[in-house]
Amino acid sequence: MTEWDIDPGGVESILSLVGLAAKDLSKDVRGYGRNVQDAAVSAGTISGPYCGEAPAGPVGAAVVNFVTDTQHKITFMAARAKKSMDGTVKATTEYIEGDLAMAARAQREAAKAPTPAELRAAGKPSGERDGK
Template sequence: MPGWDISPSGVGGVLSTVGDVMKVLDDIVQAYSGDLEGAATSAGTLAPGGASGEHKGQAGLVAAALAEFIEGTTDELQFIGTRIGKSVTAAVQATVAYQQGDLEMAAEAQQRAAGLVRPDMPDGWKAGRL
């Protein structure tokens, strides 16, 4: 019987590495918002029209731009984790299906070799008959 192209242990190793990277990515995402808020706070209060200085309640142009950037990228950033999770799940499901297919094909080959009848087949399939 020919060998398979997928190594379940290899897939497991890759998924383990992906899990490690996901943990680091999660830490980065958690820090992302706080870092941008810190940048906005430190950017000063340059107001529209060139005025600068202390303006109570006014964030300034840079802070406003950073706030818009955060708002525009938050959903995309959160979706990265969702996509990674779905990809990992699909890889596991595909590997399990591949292994099950391997077992089913091996069982069929053994049944054919032994001349066994498969009653679950519509025409009473017999081993050796294609």
């Protein structure tokens, strides 16, 4: 049988580090969005002089297409990280509650009155127990 050996304090420590990394990643993703937008606007065009807002050129359009094509991957990455962290918390909580439930069950069993078979076994000399 496989044994579990989960250290809730260790899990909490690792999750806090993952949380910090996720916060940094979130900042980077926001910066990525701003930087890509700036890059698309600043890429220029192959057209002549213009008045007002710059028309989108082929490089800017390619940058926008790239962002559109990769946006779902970035969203998935964030959702996956959150789901993994939430799952870890839930699994650790279930592990702790399972340990508590098993301990309570063992205590309830130990507190019960002995069965007739247990009484007979206790009354026999130690050499006669276990069918000897």
